[in-house]
Amino acid sequence: MKILVxxxxxxxxxxxxxxxxxxxxxxxxxxxxxHADEKAQLNNYDxxxxxxxxxxxxxxxILKQLKTSKPxxxxxxxxxxxxxxxxxxxxxxxxxxxxTKPFHLSELNARIKSVIRRRNFGGSNKIIFGDIVADLNxxxxxxxxxxxxxxxxxxxxxxxxxxNQNRTVTKEAITEHLWGDQPDSKSxxxxxxxxxxxxxxxxxxxxxxxxxAIYGMGYKFREA
Amino acid sequence: xxLLTRTTLYFAVISLPVFAVGGIILYHTVRTxxxxxxxxxxxNEKNMILNYVKKHNYLPHNSxxxxxxxxxxxxxxxxVTETLKxxxxxxxxxxxxxxxxxxxxxxxxxxxxxxxxxxxxxIETDDLTNAIFQAMAIAGxxxxxxxxxxxxxxxxxxxxxxxxxxxxxKSFDLNKGGRMELxxxxxxxxxxxxxxxxxxxxxxxxxxTNLKEFTENASHEIQTPLAIIQSxxxxxxxxENLSAEQMDKVLALY
Numbered sequence: 067m068k069i070l071v072x073x074x075x076x077x078x079x080x081x082x083x084x085x086x087x088x089x090x091x092x093x094x095x096x097x098x099x100x101h102a103d104e105k106a107q108l109n110n111y112d113x114x115x116x117x118x119x120x121x122x123x124x125x126x127x128i129l130k131q132l133k134t135s136k137p138x139x140x141x142x143x144x145x146x147x148x149x150x151x152x153x154x155x156x157x158x159x160x161x162x163x164x165x166t167k168p169f170h171l172s173e174l175n176a177r178i179k180s181v182i183r184r185r186n187f188g189g190s191n192k193i194i195f196g197d198i199v200a201d202l203n204x205x206x207x208x209x210x211x212x213x214x215x216x217x218x219x220x221x222x223x224x225x226x227x228x229x230n231q232n233r234t235v236t237k238e239a240i241t242e243h244l245w246g247d248q249p250d251s252k253s254x255x256x257x258x259x260x261x262x263x264x265x266x267x268x269x270x271x272x273x274x275x276x277x278x279a280i281y282g283m284g285y286k287f288r289e290a
Numbered sequence: 291x292x293l294l295t296r297t298t299l300y301f302a303v304i305s306l307p308v309f310a311v312g313g314i315i316l317y318h319t320v321r322t323x324x325x326x327x328x329x330x331x332x333x334n335e336k337n338m339i340l341n342y343v344k345k346h347n348y349l350p351h352n353s354x355x356x357x358x359x360x361x362x363x364x365x366x367x368x369x370v371t372e373t374l375k376x377x378x379x380x381x382x383x384x385x386x387x388x389x390x391x392x393x394x395x396x397x398x399x400x401x402x403x404x405x406x407x408x409x410x411x412x413i414e415t416d417d418l419t420n421a422i423f424q425a426m427a428i429a430g431x432x433x434x435x436x437x438x439x440x441x442x443x444x445x446x447x448x449x450x451x452x453x454x455x456x457x458x459x460k461s462f463d464l465n466k467g468g469r470m471e472l473x474x475x476x477x478x479x480x481x482x483x484x485x486x487x488x489x490x491x492x493x494x495x496x497x498x499t500n501l502k503e504f505t506e507n508a509s510h511e512i513q514t515p516l517a518i519i520q521s522x523x524x525x526x527x528x529x530e531n532l533s534a535e536q537m538d539k540v541l542a543l544y
Contacts, residue, residue, distance in 0.1 A: 078514070078518050119510065172524070282541055
């Protein structure tokens with residue numbers, strides 16, 4: 067899987083590539099408009115992470131050109147401009163998703179996976195992890211052949227974990243992923259109970275305990 | 291309450307005392323005029339009688355030819371001084387008391403002296419009051435109807451541009467471009483109002499845009515370093531070989 071990271075802040079760009087490389091993606095980096103445009107036109111990427119404010123031009127223009135020449139490329143806009151106008155224009159031109167800085171790398175990773183999965187809609191869309199098989203089209207989860215009955219939040223939480231396997235996912239990132247806002251003490255409690263229920267359901271179905279609590283930090287989804 | 295309802299009401303309230311005062315003045319004027327008129331007629335009759343007596347040297351037989359009611363009584367000399375005064379007489383046909391003006395004067399016919407009395411009925415107070423009240427009421431009603439009609443016309447024609455501007459001001463939305471299109475009117479006050487509105491909304495829109503851009507830029511400036519810090523910390527969290535103490539510090543930052 068090839069990903070193009072268009073970001074003029076090198077520190078952020080490197081963080082992203084480091085995180086994504088760990089996920090098995092090969093990442094290309096472009097830090098200004100010209101390079102980004104050139105790379106986007108020359109290569110075929112599975113996903114392009116596009117910053118709007120670039121030296122030498124606007125990411126919107128790259129997006130416009132990309133949508134005419136390569137309509138199949140998935141694009142996620144990364145922007146610090148927390149303005150509704152930008153978001154709407156971006157999505158109207160053809161971006162698949164929009165994420166504002168600052169963001170959690172685990173959230174970005176989950177969104178990239180979700181966008182790529184949506185692009186490969188034709189094939190089977192399943193995540194297999196140990197005894198768990200998650201069918202993203204049917205939105206069902208099977209453990210050892212038996213269907214697991216999950217609430218929506220539990221399902222979202224599991225997919226978020228499956229997208230960030232063997233990674234420490236912070237409670238804050240989980241909160242923002244599930245509820246889309248800044249965490250408070252109430253939402254952290256909610257996460258705790260959601261995780262407890264999810265773990266219980268998976269273990270009752272006969273699978274191992276995949277969710278490891280990292281003290282004070284968050285959780286890690288890994289092979290038991 | 292609408293502006294025009296209020297102005298109409300004010301007009302009505304103001305016109306009420308005007309009509310009342312007008313009515314009173316009219317009442318007195320008419321009365322004075324009628325009285326002067328009656329007085330004049332009485333004097334004419336008196337002169338006619340005196341002329342007749344001077345010519346014929348006897349009292350007229352048919353007093354009716356000189357006026358409504360003329361009476362003569364023979365008196366001794368010096369008893370009669372000419373007087374004009376109000377009096378009340380009973381009217382047999384109408385069966386009520388009537389206001390009359392009475393002129394008393396001396397007539398010398400033959401060798402006798404007479405006291406002549408002529409009456410002239412005045413306009414009755416009741417009748418006059420009624421007539422004036424009716425006239426004023428009708429005039430007032432007509433004025434009120436005209437006022438209402440005028441207010442409808444004024445609302446639709448004169449104040450039309452004002453209501454149009456008001457409507458546009460109500461639907462003014464900064465997020466929809468924030469521009470107000472106001473048409474030119476034939477009234478300079480409304481033109482001024484529209485110019486002021488245009489200037490104001492234009493200023494608001496440009497201020498809003500500037501502020502929006504500023505907050506977006508500020509947000510960019512603040513969020514970029516935050517994003518760097520957050521992403522680096524997240525990578526740090528993933529590393530396995532941090533001590534518990536180091537991890538605590540990383541977490542405190544995160």
